[in-house]
Each structure stands twice: as C-alpha cells, then as structure tokens.
Amino acid sequence: MLLIGLTGSIATGKSTVSSLLSSPPYNLPIIDADILARKVVEPGTRGYNAIVKYFGPTTPDLLVAPSDTMPEAGPDGKGRPLNRPALGRRVFGGSEELKKDRDVLNGIVHPEVRWEMFKGVVGNYLRGHWAVVLDIPLLFESGLDRYCGTAVVVAVSDPEIQMKRLRARDAHLTAEDAENRVRSQTDVRVKARRAEARGSGRGLVLWNDGSKEELQVQVDAALTQLKTQSPGWWSYLLLACPPLAVAVTAWRLWDNARINKEWEELKKQTKQKL
Ligand SMILES: CC(C)(COP(=O)(O)OP(=O)(O)OC[C@H]1O[C@@H](n2cnc3c(N)ncnc32)[C@H](O)[C@@H]1O)[C@@H](O)C(=O)NCCC(=O)NCCS
Numbered sequence: 319m320l321l322i323g324l325t326g327s328i329a330t331g332k333s334t335v336s337s338l339l340s341s342p343p344y345n346l347p348i349i350d351a352d353i354l355a356r357k358v359v360e361p362g363t364r365g366y367n368a369i370v371k372y373f374g375p376t377t378p379d380l381l382v383a384p385s386d387t388m389p390e391a392g393p394d395g396k397g398r399p400l401n402r403p404a405l406g407r408r409v410f411g412g413s414e415e416l417k418k419d420r421d422v423l424n425g426i427v428h429p430e431v432r433w434e435m436f437k438g439v440v441g442n443y444l445r446g447h448w449a450v451v452l453d454i455p456l457l458f459e460s461g462l463d464r465y466c467g468t469a470v471v472v473a474v475s476d477p478e479i480q481m482k483r484l485r486a487r488d489a490h491l492t493a494e495d496a497e498n499r500v501r502s503q504t505d506v507r508v509k510a511r512r513a514e515a516r517g518s519g520r521g522l523v524l525w526n527d528g529s530k531e532e533l534q535v536q537v538d539a540a541l542t543q544l545k546t547q548s549p550g551w552w553s554y555l556l557l558a559c560p561p562l563a564v565a566v567t568a569w570r571l572w573d574n575a576r577i578n579k580e581w582e583e584l585k586k587q588t589k590q591k592l
C-alpha cells in the first residue's frame with residue numbers, strides 16, 4: 319500500500335486536494351492530522367489534561383467560557399473544550415517564547431496523533447486499499463515523511479495569494495494572527511523544493527496559484543503517475559504476504575533516510591553559497 323504524504327503550508331490547498339482525492343474516481347481514504355489533533359485534545363483525554371496543566375495557569379481564556387449553553391464542567395462533565403484561537407495566540411508566531419510553547423504543545427499532541435495515524439494506516443492496509451493519503455501540515459517537520467512512498471506538496475508561489483485565501487476562509491483571524499500562523503511554518507516554496515529533490519515519483523508539487531479547475535488537472539496527472547507506480551495487484555501481494563510488507567517498509571525507511579540526508583547536504587551547500 320502506498321502512503322501518500324500530503325502537505326503544504328496553511329491555506330495553500332491541502333484540504334481542497336484531499337477532498338478531491340477522497341471523491342470519485344479516486345475514492346482514497348484520508349487520514350487527516352488536523353482532525354486527529356482535535357480528537358486527541360477533547361475534554362477528558364490525556365492530551366487535554368496535559369494542555370490544561372501546562373497552559374492553564376498562564377492562559378485565563380484557555381477554555382471556552384461558561385454560558386447558558388456551556389456548563390461550567392463542560393457538556394459531559396469532562397471539562398469545557400479548549401478555546402482554540404486563544405491557544406493559537408499562545409503558540410503561533412516567530413518569538414522564542416512562542417516557539418518554546420509551540421514545541422511544548424507539539425510534544426503533547428504529536429505522539430497522540432502519530433499513534434492514531436498508525437492505527438488508521440493498519441486499518442486501511444487490512445482493507446486492501448492501494449494507497450492512503452496522510453494529510454499532515456507538518457509532514458517534514460515531524461519526520462513522518464520517512465514512512466511515505468511519495469510526498470505531495472500543495473504550494474502557492476505567491477505569498478499574497480496564500481494570505482488572501484487564509485483571511486477569506488478564517489475571517490475570525492486578525493491580520494496579525496494570520497501573519498503569525500504563516501510565520502510559524504516553513505515557507506511552502508522550501509517544502510516544494512524538498513519534494514522535488516526527492517526525485518521523480520517520490521516527491522510531487524501541485525502548484526495552486528491558479529483556479530481549482532487547474533488544480534484538478536494536476537491532481538489527475540499526479541494520480542495517473544502514482545497508480546502506474548503502485549498498481550492494485552502490488553497492494554494485494556503485500557496484503558497476502560505480510561513479511562513482504564515488513565521488508566518493503568524497512569526498505570522505504572532506509573531509502574527515505576538516504577533522501578533526507580541528501581536534502582540536508584543540499585541545504586548546507588546552498589547556505590555556504592549565500
Ligand atoms: C494551536 C491550535 C489549538 C489552534 O487551533 P485552530 O483550530 O485555530 O487551528 P487548526 O488546528 O485548524 O490548524 C490550522 C492550521 O494551522 C497550522 N498549524 C497547526 N498547528 C501547528 C503547529 N504546531 N506548528 C505550525 N503550524 C501549525 C496547520 O497548517 C493547520 O492546518 C492547533 O492548531 C493545535 O493544537 N496545534 C498543535 C497540533 C498540531 O501540530 N497540529 C497540526 C497537525 S499535527
């Protein structure tokens with residue numbers, strides 16, 4: 319089964335691409351890291367308790383305020399849900415302090431998300447899917463690209479388009495909040511270069527400066543290429559022969575480690591040239 323790591327930066331079009339991939343004619347299963355990151359911090363979970371413990375004392379508005387519709391102890395007595403915009407203000411931005419808190423939040427949420435993803439991947443492998451899409455905003459930053467057969471980056475070359483789409487979609491964010499969110503992530507053009515550096519079939523870039531129709535054309539071409547590379551019979555063979563699946567996974571990990579080493583070298587050389 320092919321693991322397709324789908325990434326980009328905020329509002330560059332990952333969800334738009336994943337909804338195309340989950341619809342006919344592809345019907346691919348999607349494992350969405352943003353959705354899992356919400357699930358693992360619902361009231362009463364380990365993630366929720368850890369966040370309240372660390373951020374609670376210094377963030378008075380960390381939880382949704384009590385109201386007529388929100389009881390003090392939360393809807394089911396496990397606590398009120400997190401006030402996500404408030405937590406976002408604690409962790410998004412370029413300062414050292416924000417970065418430190420972002421690392422703490424990532425340290426709480428990411429291991430839980432990884433475990434949920436693992437369960438999702440195994441479930442889809444057992445159902446015999448030829449591919450599964452891992453929609454992960456922080457694919458490279460979290461190191462999860464190591465497990466993927468292909469990394470697909472949805473990118474825009476013009477940062478103004480990204481900002482315009484972000485502000486239009488998330489109208490509740492101030493201009494400063496939006497800037498901070500964009501600044502909290504690696505520049506999407508760097509991610510695009512990294513996907514290209516993985517080599518043909520291992521890394522793909524979908525440029526999304528144009529219309530959604532233009533994006534669809536690129537998605538069609540990418541899927542045709544990936545389907546040729548990883549045909550259905552190959553998935554059935556991996557399902558019928560679990561030791562082969564383990565060997566292929568080990569080889570994939572080794573090959574991705576090599577690819578990432580080459581990328582680090584390339585980054586070093588580019589820095590030296592500047
Ligand atoms: C800070 C939080 C509560 C803000 O929640 P909010 O609902 O406002 O935003 P949402 O979760 O929908 O994220 C929107 C986008 O922000 C970006 N983003 C989210 N978390 C991070 C992060 N830790 N670092 C950089 N960018 C991030 C992603 O592009 C994501 O698609 C939330 O983003 C969070 O819990 N982040 C930490 C977990 C994480 O890394 N999630 C990303 C997928 S694992």
Ligand SMILES: Nc1ncnc2c1ncn2[C@@H]1O[C@H](COP(=O)(O)OP(=O)(O)OP(=O)(O)O)[C@@H](O)[C@H]1O
Nearest residue numbers: 326327328329330331332333334483487528529530
């Ligand atoms: N080609 C396009 N033309 C016009 N609008 C677009 C295009 N692609 C995406 N959008 C719009 O831009 C916004 C951001 O896209 P989307 O939600 O897919 O991004 P994302 O990368 O998943 O964002 P996030 O990381 O925040 O989840 C959405 O409102 C979407 O409808």
